[in-house]
Amino acid sequence: MPSRVTAPRKVILVDIAQACGVSRATVSLVLRSSPLVSAQTRELVQGELKRQGYVYNRAAANLRRRSSTSIALVINDLSNPFFAEFAAGVDEALAAAGYVTLLGSTGESPERQHAVLASLIEHGPAGLIISPAEGSDGTRLSRLLGAETPVLVFNRELVGTSWDFLALDNAHGAALATEHLIALGHRRIAFFGGHVGSSSCRQRRLGFQQALAAAKLPIEPSWMVESAPTRLEAAAQAGALFARDPAPTAAVCYNDAVALGLMLGLVARGRSPGKDFALTGFDDIPEAAVTTPPLTTVAVDPRARGRQAAALILARIAGSRRTPKNTVAPVQLMIRHSTCPPPVV
Amino acid sequence: MPSRVTAPRKVILVDIAQACGVSRATVSLVLRSSPLVSAQTRELVQGELKRQGYVYNRAAANLRRRSSTSIALVINDLSNPFFAEFAAGVDEALAAAGYVTLLGSTGESPERQHAVLASLIEHGPAGLIISPAEGSDGTRLSRLLGAETPVLVFNRELVGTSWDFLALDNAHGAALATEHLIALGHRRIAFFGGHVGSSSCRQRRLGFQQALAAAKLPIEPSWMVESAPTRLEAAAQAGALFARDPAPTAAVCYNDAVALGLMLGLVARGRSPGKDFALTGFDDIPEAAVTTPPLTTVAVDPRARGRQAAALILARIAGSRRTPKNTVAPVQLMIRHSTCPPPVV
DNA sequence: GCGACGATTTGGATCGGTCTAAATCGCGAG
DNA sequence: CTCGCGATTTAGACCGATCCAAATCGTCGC
Numbered sequence: 001m002p003s004r005v006t007a008p009r010k011v012i013l014v015d016i017a018q019a020c021g022v023s024r025a026t027v028s029l030v031l032r033s034s035p036l037v038s039a040q041t042r043e044l045v046q047g048e049l050k051r052q053g054y055v056y057n058r059a060a061a062n063l064r065r066r067s068s069t070s071i072a073l074v075i076n077d078l079s080n081p082f083f084a085e086f087a088a089g090v091d092e093a094l095a096a097a098g099y100v101t102l103l104g105s106t107g108e109s110p111e112r113q114h115a116v117l118a119s120l121i122e123h124g125p126a127g128l129i130i131s132p133a134e135g136s137d138g139t140r141l142s143r144l145l146g147a148e149t150p151v152l153v154f155n156r157e158l159v160g161t162s163w164d165f166l167a168l169d170n171a172h173g174a175a176l177a178t179e180h181l182i183a184l185g186h187r188r189i190a191f192f193g194g195h196v197g198s199s200s201c202r203q204r205r206l207g208f209q210q211a212l213a214a215a216k217l218p219i220e221p222s223w224m225v226e227s228a229p230t231r232l233e234a235a236a237q238a239g240a241l242f243a244r245d246p247a248p249t250a251a252v253c254y255n256d257a258v259a260l261g262l263m264l265g266l267v268a269r270g271r272s273p274g275k276d277f278a279l280t281g282f283d284d285i286p287e288a289a290v291t292t293p294p295l296t297t298v299a300v301d302p303r304a305r306g307r308q309a310a311a312l313i314l315a316r317i318a319g320s321r322r323t324p325k326n327t328v329a330p331v332q333l334m335i336r337h338s339t340c341p342p343p344v345v
Numbered sequence: 346m347p348s349r350v351t352a353p354r355k356v357i358l359v360d361i362a363q364a365c366g367v368s369r370a371t372v373s374l375v376l377r378s379s380p381l382v383s384a385q386t387r388e389l390v391q392g393e394l395k396r397q398g399y400v401y402n403r404a405a406a407n408l409r410r411r412s413s414t415s416i417a418l419v420i421n422d423l424s425n426p427f428f429a430e431f432a433a434g435v436d437e438a439l440a441a442a443g444y445v446t447l448l449g450s451t452g453e454s455p456e457r458q459h460a461v462l463a464s465l466i467e468h469g470p471a472g473l474i475i476s477p478a479e480g481s482d483g484t485r486l487s488r489l490l491g492a493e494t495p496v497l498v499f500n501r502e503l504v505g506t507s508w509d510f511l512a513l514d515n516a517h518g519a520a521l522a523t524e525h526l527i528a529l530g531h532r533r534i535a536f537f538g539g540h541v542g543s544s545s546c547r548q549r550r551l552g553f554q555q556a557l558a559a560a561k562l563p564i565e566p567s568w569m570v571e572s573a574p575t576r577l578e579a580a581a582q583a584g585a586l587f588a589r590d591p592a593p594t595a596a597v598c599y600n601d602a603v604a605l606g607l608m609l610g611l612v613a614r615g616r617s618p619g620k621d622f623a624l625t626g627f628d629d630i631p632e633a634a635v636t637t638p639p640l641t642t643v644a645v646d647p648r649a650r651g652r653q654a655a656a657l658i659l660a661r662i663a664g665s666r667r668t669p670k671n672t673v674a675p676v677q678l679m680i681r682h683s684t685c686p687p688p689v690v
Numbered sequence: 691g692c693g694a695c696g697a698t699t700t701g702g703a704t705c706g707g708t709c710t711a712a713a714t715c716g717c718g719a720g
Numbered sequence: 721c722t723c724g725c726g727a728t729t730t731a732g733a734c735c736g737a738t739c740c741a742a743a744t745c746g747t748c749g750c
Contacts, residue, residue: 010493012735012736012737013736013737014736022699022700023699023700023701024700024701024736024737024738025699025700025701025738025739026698026699026700028737028738028739029698029699031737032738036697036698036699037698037699038697038698038699041698041699053491055466055467055491056467056737057408057467057469057735057736057737058467058468058469058737059404059407059408059468059469059736059737060408060705060735060736060737060738061736061737061738062404062705062737063402063404063405063408063704063705063706063707063735063736063737063738064704064705064736064737064738064739065705065737065738065739066705069468070447070468073448078429078430078432078433078436079426079429079430079433079648081424081426081429084423084424084426084429084432085423085424087423087429087448088423088424088450088452091423091448091449091450092450092452095449095457095460095461095464098464100447100448100449100464100465100468101447101448101449102415102445102446102447102448103418103432103436103445103446103447103448104436104440104445104446105433105436105437107433107437112440115440116440119440119443119445120445121400122400122401122402122403123403123404123414123415123445124402124403124404146398146400148355231631231635260635264635286576287632290576290605290609291636292637303424357705357706357707358706358707359706359707367729367730368729368730368731369706369707369708369730369731370708370709370729370730370731371728371729371730373707373708373709374708374728374729376707377708381727381728381729382728382729383727383728383729386728386729401707402705402706402707403707404706404707405705405706405707405708405735406706406707406708407707407735408705408706408707408708408734408735408736408737409706409707409708409709409734409735409736410707410708410709410735411735
């Protein structure tokens with residue numbers, strides 16, 4: 001009979017206990033570095049742990065302790081550098097706090113989001129950070145997650161829920177960009193790109209309009225141009241700005257991707273962004289600093305937002321607070337060379 | 346006595362069993378949609394599950410079944426769009442297969458990588474996909490992970506290990522780029538950027554040199570310029586290409602970031618990339634298509650690589666294969682406008 | 691020499707599921 | 721009416737840790 005090669009059984013707590021001639025409870029205490037065990041047995045056990053290559057089974061421990069050391073992170077679009085950087089920040093801070101990140105990405109599909117969440121919560125995370133897919137149904141999410149799970153919503157408001165919310169200061173950022181253009185002398189300013197369906201777009205439009213109103217400038221509805229928040233779509237929509245005379249001399253763009261697309265569209269029409277047309281972005285993606293011309297934009301520091309989100313969910317898990325908390329993250333205008341004074345007529 | 350408000354205890358399997366007047370085993374069978382239970386009780390139980398808002402505790406189940414439904418994904422640099430896209434592909438494919446992704450990012454630090462891995466394996470993932478941090482010690486990782494864990498290494502070779510490995514066809518990609526430049530008429534071609542410490546850089550250099558040798562062109566050592574794989578570093582190193590006369594008329598760059606940096610450096614020196622100097626990148630990051638000029642580069646489709654990595658680790662977990670397997674992913678040359686013929690002297 | 695007391699150690703129940711083997715049910719055949 | 725058999729259902733051990741209450745140990749005071 002050929003000798004059967006069995007995979008060496010995993011080393012568990014009792015193996016260590018037996019090898020040391022102590023009880024499981026004692027080994028367990030050593031693992032959690034309890035002060036109860038004597039220095040002598042502690043060393044004995046620790047030596048054996050190393051010798052046998054023991055790995056702690058956190059799932060088993062968590063089962064008994066009814067606790068959890070993981071946090072779910074659900075991202076609408078990981079391939080967007082903004083969210084990737086956010087995720088990196090979250091993971092960095094969670095790891096530092098001893099948590100593990102359960103990742104889920106939804107590709108902006110509420111259906112996938114539902115499935116992903118259903119799967120993630122079965123793993124019993126201590127909390128959830130979610131950047132909702134566009135078109136998410138808050139009520140439906142509430143029902144799925146229950147009132148118990150600690151949740152932090154990032155970036156997009158989720159109406160019908162009472163969870164903590166970390167928002168960017170969209171209105172203020174757009175206002176800063178608009179004021180900068182006004183200060184340069186522009187009087188005909190467009191708002192370009194984004195879907196009004198998304199709350200972030202509505203907020204940025206609001207800030208834009210408030211800044212115009214504060215400067216007593218008119219808001220021309222045909223200069224509020226929608227487009228998908230992608231470079232390609234934005235480039236295709238550039239013409240919409242010049243459909244009528246007079247045309248705007250500057251545009252506040254929904255985000256950097258849209259701004260870069262608009263730049264392409266302008267160049268294609270013989271315009272020269274930063275020379276005869278001024279435009280601003282939003283996000284300050286790494287690319288923004290190195291385009292030609294470098295893009296004036298509103299920086300939001302996504303990695304820092306990630307760390308902040310981690311801190312907020314940990315605070316919520318610690319559970320001191322009771323009422324849901326809204327946090328607004330500051331933004332900063334980065335002035336580069338895509339913004340110039342209007343051409344003299 | 347004031348009525349104590351207790352958080353509603355989580356609904357567990359026995360709650361359902363009691364409410365239905367059946368045993369735990371029966372409920373368990375329903376949960377796993379076993380054909381053993383009668384249609385009648387199945388419906389009864391399923392109704393109760395929904396009514397009470399039961400959520401499955403996968404950790405408990407996995408404990409008994411000695412199985413796992415999570416896979417760890419360790420990434421050296423999530424803020425790099427290439428890896429972010431890769432991660433998105435992995436997560437997409439894993440989710441489709443019913444797995445959950447445990448994320449860890451290391452920021453290129455072997456120490457962090459060690460800590461992250463130690464923490465992740467305690468959660469008992471069924472397998473691990475790792476894109477190693479630069480300077481990882483394969484032997485050390487082997488010791489940490491043991492011989493049992495299914496592992497797929499991505500992108501960077503890990504010497505001293507016997508794990509599955511998914512590599513990009515670096516040599517071939519660099520050769521394609523080099524051949525393209527030669528076909529355009531270039532005779533003095535540099536290899537720019539990257540650290541020779543990294544295996545991907547060595548492989549790309551190799552392909553570059555083979556293509557030169559095949560065309561019977563000399564390899565000039567002073568035209569092999571190192572730099573950190575970042576835009577800024579690359580821009581700073583641009584001068585090294587023109588230190589001596591004659592200078593190269595074209596460069597194969599280690600990756601897109603380096604190529605974009607070199608473009609900046611060239612412009613700063615009064616050169617005009619795509620007009621009087623040709624250069625190629627590697628990766629085809631989204632930005633490459635929209636720079637001025639658009640960058641000729643080698644596309645590797647990171648999202649598809651992510652899906653492929655997921656498929657490979659799942660196959661390894663299924664365990665049919667025995668010997669470690671090396672997979673080389675194809676690459677594709679994307680010809681854009683950063684490559685031009687050499688200037689006529 | 692004995693009971694007390696602080697310092698350690700430990701048996702056994704427990705977390706929430708799954709597995710196995712055995713019990714129970716319903717019904718048609720003999 | 722009883723037996724046999726397939727279809728369902730179930731009791732109880734089990735996964736690998738933690739927790740609690742109780743046991744054990746050494747030694748110190750009287």
